[in-house]
Amino acid sequence: MIDLRGITQIYPGPQGPVEALRGIDLHITPGEVFGIIGRSGAGKSSLVRVINLLNRPTRGEVFVAGRDLTLLNDADLRAARRDIGMVFQHFNLLSSRTVFDNAALPLELAGMDKAAIRGRVNPLLELVGLSALADRYPAQISGGQKQRVGIARALASRPKVLLSDEATSALDPETTRSILALLRQVNKELGLTVVLITHQMQVIKQVADRVAVIDAGRIVEQGPVIDVFTRPQQPITKSLIDEIVPQELPASVLDHVRHLSGQLQGGVGQLLRLSYSGERAYQPILSRLIREHGLDLSILHGQIDEIQDQTFGSLAVYASGDGARLQNAIAQLRGEGVVVEEVTTEG
Numbered sequence: 001m002i003d004l005r006g007i008t009q010i011y012p013g014p015q016g017p018v019e020a021l022r023g024i025d026l027h028i029t030p031g032e033v034f035g036i037i038g039r040s041g042a043g044k045s046s047l048v049r050v051i052n053l054l055n056r057p058t059r060g061e062v063f064v065a066g067r068d069l070t071l072l073n074d075a076d077l078r079a080a081r082r083d084i085g086m087v088f089q090h091f092n093l094l095s096s097r098t099v100f101d102n103a104a105l106p107l108e109l110a111g112m113d114k115a116a117i118r119g120r121v122n123p124l125l126e127l128v129g130l131s132a133l134a135d136r137y138p139a140q141i142s143g144g145q146k147q148r149v150g151i152a153r154a155l156a157s158r159p160k161v162l163l164s165d166e167a168t169s170a171l172d173p174e175t176t177r178s179i180l181a182l183l184r185q186v187n188k189e190l191g192l193t194v195v196l197i198t199h200q201m202q203v204i205k206q207v208a209d210r211v212a213v214i215d216a217g218r219i220v221e222q223g224p225v226i227d228v229f230t231r232p233q234q235p236i237t238k239s240l241i242d243e244i245v246p247q248e249l250p251a252s253v254l255d256h257v258r259h260l261s262g263q264l265q266g267g268v269g270q271l272l273r274l275s276y277s278g279e280r281a282y283q284p285i286l287s288r289l290i291r292e293h294g295l296d297l298s299i300l301h302g303q304i305d306e307i308q309d310q311t312f313g314s315l316a317v318y319a320s321g322d323g324a325r326l327q328n329a330i331a332q333l334r335g336e337g338v339v340v341e342e343v344t345t346e347g
Helices: 044-051 074-081 099-109 114-127 143-155 173-190 201-207 225-230 235-241 251-262 278-282 285-293 323-335
Strands: 002-011 018-028 033-037 059-064 084-087 161-165 193-198 210-215 218-224 268-277 296-307 310-321 339-343
Touching: 002 044, 018 044, 018 218, 033 044, 033 173, 033 201, 044 059, 044 161, 044 193, 084 143, 099 114, 099 143, 114 143, 114 173, 143 161, 143 173, 161 173, 173 193, 173 201, 193 201, 201 225, 210 225, 210 235, 218 225, 218 235, 225 235, 225 268, 225 296, 225 310, 251 268, 251 296, 251 310, 268 323, 278 310, 285 296, 285 310, 285 323, 310 323, 323 339
Parallel strands: 033 193, 033 210, 084 161, 161 193
Antiparallel strands: 002 018, 002 059, 210 218, 268 310, 268 339, 296 310
């Protein structure tokens, strides 16, 4: 559905050119919810605005539904943009227009007659849960309701792609969850491809199928969300995931490991961090290590959660016993798809 090829974006700056995007290649398949995450200034907003050519890239090609938007003339580009809806962080509603009229605005601008507009907008307001508020003005509704108006407006032209640029950043956690659930509902019921731009890994965790991590204008890591959560490769990814699954063990845990190491009467001891997902979360991994390898295990720290009905988690255990058996146990875990990190307690 969306192919970005060699996207480079350079802006003029007071101290010379600023390269906001650096050779971005990205493929987003039809019907998926794709997340793009990064810190402030990483290039997220520049990237999402390239997809609908609100920002024309300095170099590269932008394919949406098989067409290279960079080659279209102004009239064809305006027509192509009707296939790309956009939801903004700050709603961008017109205060003098009602909920209904704000949602209807794109259709009015396209010259649709009033009866057809009613036939299009009323079902959308029902979809987003605002039928009872159709005659209210933006000042009379909550932030979450304003964003629902923004979603209805973005859907009015029946787009194939919905871009969400930090759409939940101004909302409280409960409202954020409801808006993300709505976006997932829209994705499933209308078959839309949804692109989420965010700096919050919690947003990615709740609704995205795949995720790309952007840092300093480059895509540094991407893949299925469950894989990125359980096998982060880059420091920036680990930092972003840390808000959900802490990547560093508490100092109290490390102190306890040093205490356990000092009490060893023979053999070796090793602090292991185990990361797992899916069916592996339900397997009797630890009891099997004790039984098959004769190890002593102390559970020191752990967390378990879900990503779209897939369980994932992290567990810190101190394993002690015969050195060769310990290494065999680690090899067995890795062979079964468990990510095993041998954690040092020095320092």
